[in-house]
Amino acid sequence: MERTESLPAQTRPPGVAPVDPGSVLLLGHDVPLGRYTTVRRLLPQRQRRMVGAWCFVDHFGPDDVAARPGMEVPPHPHSGLQTVTWLIEGEIVHRDSLGNVQPIRPGQLNVMTSGQGIAHSERSPATHPPVMHGVQLWVALPDPARAGAADFAHHAELPRWTDGDWDLTLLVGELAGERSPAVVHTPLLGAQLEARGSAPATLSLRPDFEYGLLAMSGAAQVDGLALNPGALLYLGVGRDRLEVTAEPGSRLLLLGGAPFEEPLVMWWNFVGRSHEEVATAREDWMAGRRFGVVADDAAPPLPAPEMPTTRLKARDRRGDVRG
Structure with missing residues (x-):
């Protein structure tokens, strides 16, 4: 996933009284992914690079892939992060250098932990559903997890419950007394909210977390602001509750976590702490070291x-240069 493009400016939604001075509406921008897929990149952006340890958010689709190959991303490396993949429609086969070959379908979760290095590919199977729609997210790993061993987990069953007119699925972390089986390395939350009716959803939040809400489909309102598909509203820190209204059928993704205070260098598929660390990862990938060979993928x-040509600089979660 290319991480070398420039980042667009962001705007504060009018009429919103944010809890955090950095609260913003992130509209995203389109980025090609592989040969056949375009994603809307919502994080990182200028001044607001993270939500908790969530450091990268791509939303793709819904795309008509009935007459196209779908997702085709050949083997590539990662270090210093976890990838979290969630589908609403479609199917993707994950292959990695640990030997895993795992299809993911709607309602299932893939979590890949790179540690100090892993390689994987992501491809739609030859026979695949006609529509593809989902998100892929990155989680920045803290020390010592980012220097640890690589891992992969597929979760076919996740906590699901109904609250009034809403169906909730817990991807990561804890919410409403439920706990996800997904292993993460910082306090984190990821949950899908699906509206079946018009009644609002009221969620209890942790004031020590910062939050963002992504509209994947339908239309929603938060703090009097309309949230349309493909937009991410950064909600700030200090909230103990969230009220959301949405039209029936809307799907939203709530992301949250303890503010991640370690400055990061993000470049291409690597999350590090310094220019030298990222440069070494690149050298190792090009030399065939460290990341291994992806199973069952001859591409x-x-x-x-x-x-x-200029030195990569570490930035904090707000985008300020450190060091």
Whole structure:
């Protein structure tokens, strides 16, 4: 997943009294992913790079792939992060250098932990559903997890419950007394909210978390602001509750977590702490070291782009340069 493009400006939604001075509506921008897929990149953006340890949010679809191959991302590396994949429609087969070959379908969750290095590919099977729609997210790993062993987990069953006119699915973390089986390394939350009727949803939140709400389909309102598909509203910190209204059939993704205070260098598919760390990861990938070979995928691996001519700088969660 290319991480070298420039980041667009962001705007504060009018009429919203944010709890955090950095609260913003993130509209995202389109980025090609592989040969056949375009995603809307919502994090990182200028001044608001993270929500908790969530450091990267791609929303794709709904796309008509009936006459197209669907997702086709050949082997590529990752380090210093977890990937979290969630589908609303479609099917993708994950293959990695640990030997895992795992299809993911709607309602299931894939969590890949890169540690110090892993490689994987993501492809729709030859015979696949006609529509593809979902998200892929990255979680920045803290020390010592980012220097640890790689891992992969597939969760076919997740906590699900109904609250009034809403169906909730817990992807990551804890909410309303439920706990996800997904293993993460910082206090984190990821939950899907699906509206079946017009009654609002009221959720109890942790004031020490910061939150963001992504509209995947339908239309919703938060703090009097209309939230349309493909937009992410950063909700700030200090909230102990959230009220959301939405039209029936809307799907929303609530992301949250303890503010991640370690400055990061994010470039291409690597999350590190320094220019040198990222440069070494690139060298190792190009030399065939450290990341392994993706199982059951004979396609040539993606070459890494050239390092930028200027030094990569670590930035904090708000986008300020550190060091």
